[in-house]
Structures are given as structure tokens and as C-alpha cells.
Amino acid sequence: MMLAFFENWFSYIMTNSSYLLEQFGTHAYLALTSVAFCIIIGLPLGIAIYLHRRWEGPVMTVINTVQTVPSMAMLTVLLIFFxxxxxxxxxxxxxxSLLPIVKNTFAGLNSVNAVYLDSAKGMGMTQTQILLxxxxxxxxxxLxxxxxxxxxxxxxxTTIGSFVGAGGLGDIILRGINTVGGTSIILTGALLCALIAFGFEALINEVEKQLQHSFSGIKKEKI
Incomplete structure (x- = not known):
């Protein structure tokens, strides 16, 4: 029985390889684009609530409240407007996806040892220079x-994108749900999602390694 399952699974992948690659690329593009916007919005927002602490409560309350709204309900609302x-x-x-970037930006800036800040001020650096x-x-x-x-x-x-015609791996998963004996189709979509997540994590780890190497001089000199 298991052998038949893997045979059907392999046959599905080989038959639909171009379609799977297309949806894989669409999914990765949508996720990466969304996170790029999250960084553009979330990094300045996290810096703002760090510099102006009175904004922290209202901003985090709004962002946390968004997380409590079911994704399908939010999708329906956005569908009306867009x-x-x-x-x-x-x-x-x-x-x-905005919450972790805003939260970690604030936490990261807040975690910097005051000794470094005092040393930087003693060298005559401005607030902006100290920050950057x-x-x-x-x-x-x-961060x-x-x-x-x-x-x-x-x-x-991003898998929800299939409900609004945006494509992505959600199309594959939804097709598997609507197909009798579509377990192999669902598994294919899920594994490709996991592959994208692992790939992005490996990319960020490499970026972190390179950036830490670039900034190592700051840590060694201790300002």
C-alpha cells in the first residue's frame, strides 16, 4: 500500500513538475515581497517606539489585535477593498507578519548595553550616529x-492566496483537498512550503554571518 502511494506521488510530481515549479516560484515571490514590505514598515516602527516610549503601548496593541483576527475574516475584508x-x-x-519585526527591533535596540551608548556619547556622536x-x-x-x-x-x-486567485502553493494544497485520494498532492504542497521556509532561513543565516563579520570591528573595539 505504501509502495503504491509513493509511486502515485512520484508520478504526480513528474507529470506536473512545470506547474509545481511555477507555483513554488509564485509562493516564494509573494512571501519574500511581503516580508520586504514588513521590514520597510516594521524597522522604522520599531525604532520609533524605542525612541518614543509612549507610542509603544498603542502601537503594539494595534499590531497584537490584528493577530487575533482570523485570517479568513481579514482576507474577506481586504477582498472588498482590493x-x-x-x-x-x-x-x-x-x-x-509585522509583529516579530517590530517587536524584535524594539527588543534588540533595548538590549544594547548602556556602556556602549555612554562611550559613543563621550566620543561626541549624535543620536542618529549612535543608532545607525x-x-x-x-x-x-x-533583528x-x-x-x-x-x-x-x-x-x-501566503497559502491563503489560492482563495483570491493569487496562485502559490495554496493552489496545490486546495486541489489536493478537493481531489479524492489527494493526500499525495497535499503532501507535495506542504513539503514545498517547508522547503521555501528552510531556504529562507538558510539565506538569513548567511546574511547574518556576513553582516556580523562586517560589524565585528565595532564589537572588538567596544566603541
């Missing part, structure tokens, strides 16, 4: 953990 297509999916994924040249480089590991979490959330949430 219609079918990739725009709706990207906005949805941004809303659900000291705090962000030292907070980088925590990148937020990006990793956002990528994992994005890959999972």
Missing part, C-alpha cells in the same frame, strides 16, 4: 530573528 489578486495577499501577509553605527549593528542578531519569524509566518499565510 479585490482578487496578489495585492490582497501581500497586504494580508504584511499584517500578520552602534545600536543597530549590535542589535542585529535579534534577524524577527525577520526569520516573519518569513516563516509569511510562507504559511
Amino acid at each position: 479585490g482578487l489578486g496578489t495585492t490582497t495577499v501581500v497586504i494580508l501577509v504584511v499584517l500578520y 553605527m552602534v545600536q543597530i549593528p549590535l542589535a542585529l542578531p535579534i 534577524l530573528v524577527g525577520v526569520k519569524n516573519a518569513l516563516v509566518l509569511a510562507v504559511g499565510t
Whole structure:
């Protein structure tokens, strides 16, 4: 029985390889685009609530509240305003993946040892210089953990794109659900989602390694 399952699975992959590659690329593109927007929005937002602590409560309350709304309900609301297509999916994924980037940006900046800040001030550095040249480089590991979490959330949430005609691996999973004996189809979509997540994580790990090497001078000199 297991042998027959794997034979059918292999046959499905070989027969639909071009379709699977197309949906794989679409899914990866949508997830990566969404996280890019998350970084563009979330990094400045995290810096803003760090510099202006009175904003932390309201901003985090709004972002956390979004997480409590069921994704299908949010998708329906966005569908009314933005219609079918990739725009709706990207906005949805941004809303659900923003939290780890904002939270980790704030936590990372907040974790920088005050000794470094005092040393930088003693050297005559401005607040902006301290932020860009000291705090962000030292907070980088925590910031990148937020990006990793956002990528994992994005890959999972992007599967909903199949309901609004955006494509992606959600199409494969949905097709498997609607097919009698479609377990192998569902498994294929799920494994490809996991492959994207692992690939993104490996990419971020490599970026982190390179950036930490670039900024190692700051840590060695201790400002």
C-alpha cells in the first residue's frame, strides 16, 4: 500500500513538475515581497517606539489585535477593498507578519548595553550616529530573528492566496483537498512550503554571518 502511494506521488510530481515549479516560484515571490514590505514598515516602527516610549503601548496593541483576527475574516475584508489578486495577499501577509519585526527591533535596540551608548556619547556622536553605527549593528542578531519569524509566518499565510486567485502553493494544497485520494498532492504542497521556509532561513543565516563579520570591528573595539 505504501509502495503504491509513493509511486502515485512520484508520478504526480513528474507529470506536473512545470506547474509545481511555477507555483513554488509564485509562493516564494509573494512571501519574500511581503516580508520586504514588513521590514520597510516594521524597522522604522520599531525604532520609533524605542525612541518614543509612549507610542509603544498603542502601537503594539494595534499590531497584537490584528493577530487575533482570523485570517479568513481579514482576507474577506481586504477582498472588498482590493479585490482578487496578489495585492490582497501581500497586504494580508504584511499584517500578520509585522509583529516579530517590530517587536524584535524594539527588543534588540533595548538590549544594547548602556556602556556602549555612554562611550559613543563621550566620543561626541549624535543620536542618529549612535543608532545607525552602534545600536543597530549590535542589535542585529535579534533583528534577524524577527525577520526569520516573519518569513516563516509569511510562507504559511501566503497559502491563503489560492482563495483570491493569487496562485502559490495554496493552489496545490486546495486541489489536493478537493481531489479524492489527494493526500499525495497535499503532501507535495506542504513539503514545498517547508522547503521555501528552510531556504529562507538558510539565506538569513548567511546574511547574518556576513553582516556580523562586517560589524565585528565595532564589537572588538567596544566603541
